[in-house]
Amino acid sequence: MGRAPCCDKANVKKGPWSPEEDAKLKEYIEKYGTGGNWIALPQKVGLKRCGKSCRLRWLNYLRPNIKHGQFSAAEDKIICSLFTSIGSRWSIIASQLPGRTDNDIKNYWNTKLKKKMMANMNLSPQRKPQQITLLSILQSTTSSSHFRDINNSCHHPIVSYTGHDGSFSYSSSLVSGNSADYSIFQTQESVMDPSQKHQFKDRNNSMFAYGGEAATSCSSSDGSCNNNNQIISHVMEHHELGYGDATFVNQLYGGVEDTREMFSNIGGWTEKQNGLWGENPLDYGLEEIKQLISTNNNFLFDDKKTDERVMYY
DNA sequence: AAAACAACCAACCGCCTTATC
DNA sequence: AGATAAGGCGGTTGGTTGTTT
Numbered sequence: 120m121g122r123a124p125c126c127d128k129a130n131v132k133k134g135p136w137s138p139e140e141d142a143k144l145k146e147y148i149e150k151y152g153t154g155g156n157w158i159a160l161p162q163k164v165g166l167k168r169c170g171k172s173c174r175l176r177w178l179n180y181l182r183p184n185i186k187h188g189q190f191s192a193a194e195d196k197i198i199c200s201l202f203t204s205i206g207s208r209w210s211i212i213a214s215q216l217p218g219r220t221d222n223d224i225k226n227y228w229n230t231k232l233k234k235k236m237m238a239n240m241n242l243s244p245q246r247k248p249q250q251i252t253l254l255s256i257l258q259s260t261t262s263s264s265h266f267r268d269i270n271n272s273c274h275h276p277i278v279s280y281t282g283h284d285g286s287f288s289y290s291s292s293l294v295s296g297n298s299a300d301y302s303i304f305q306t307q308e309s310v311m312d313p314s315q316k317h318q319f320k321d322r323n324n325s326m327f328a329y330g331g332e333a334a335t336s337c338s339s340s341d342g343s344c345n346n347n348n349q350i351i352s353h354v355m356e357h358h359e360l361g362y363g364d365a366t367f368v369n370q371l372y373g374g375v376e377d378t379r380e381m382f383s384n385i386g387g388w389t390e391k392q393n394g395l396w397g398e399n400p401l402d403y404g405l406e407e408i409k410q411l412i413s414t415n416n417n418f419l420f421d422d423k424k425t426d427e428r429v430m431y432y
Numbered sequence: 433a434a435a436a437c438a439a440c441c442a443a444c445c446g447c448c449t450t451a452t453c
Numbered sequence: 454a455g456a457t458a459a460g461g462c463g464g465t466t467g468g469t470t471g472t473t474t
Contacts (some may be wrong), residue, residue: 169444170459209462221461
């Protein structure tokens with residue numbers, strides 16, 4: 120049996136909000152708050168709207184300090200960076216952009232930023248925009264001259280990209296036992312389909328799941344795991360990151376050595392010492408993004424939500 | 433001028449998670 | 454522990470506006 124609807128569909132108004140409705144809702148919430156119950160709110164306010172609809176309207180439009188309009192270059196960078204790292208976790212991304220809503224960012228990404236990024240990457244235009252995501256970009260462009268394959272032995276292919284005009288760059292490192300052995304990012308759908316998460320497989324069809332056995336060893340001699348590894352593994356697990364993304368995560372959290380150790384445990388680590396990474400694995404200036412992000416106190420993840428997902432290795 | 437197409441964005445839908453009983 | 458309600462999120466839809474032909 121399915122769930123009961125959150126409201127009486129027949130008796131709720133749908134569609135665009137009128138200024139009157141906006142005013143009513145705004146006034147009420149500013150006066151009395153939401154009372155922690157959105158479902159009951161419409162009745163109190165005197166609106167024939169679904170509670171969810173009220174919530175959405177408030178969060179995306181009516182609440183104070185909402186920023187509308189043009190996204191800045193800095194915001195672009197943050198969005199691209201975070202999307203690269205954590206995918207379409209719009210609420211998390213939005214938490215790093217004060218005044219922006221997840222809906223706004225999602226719309227902006229889908230309508231503009233994705234295309235902008237693709238244009239910079241010189242992607243083949245035959246593919247429909249909707250089908251293209253960062254991972255497919257990755258898949259389709261690793262051989263592109265715009266990517267620098269840091270390690271041609273392909274043991275641990277690290278790729279990075281800088282847009283023609285320098286305004287964009289994209290970086291990813293796929294750390295695997297042997298790139299020829301893995302068909303990570305095999306299909307975009309399998310990666311993005313939540314029901315199929317963790318199903319990166321090698322050619323022998325054995326699971327290549329981040330946060331699993333492969334990363335179980337600990338850096339300290341007594342076998343206890345250091346926090347950095349925990350955090351990275353946790354973030355990777357929670358946000359469904361590939362191993363390569365740990366580079367990004369690690370940069371954010373600091374502690375390169377620990378991540379190296381972690382990677383060494385899963386079949387290899389591309390030495391930073393080859394110098395090709397330079398200072399910034401992410402060419403568009405991770406430091407800059409870090410700085411931007413660090414200006415926001417509640418960095419990246421909601422502790423309340425993620426704590427219970429921490430995986431200890 | 434108007435039809436066709438593209439872009440944009442607010443809002444909805446349904447699923448998953450969390451809280452409460 | 455299980456059931457249910459509510460919150461939260463991401464994907465998608467559909468109406469509106471802008472642009473091109």
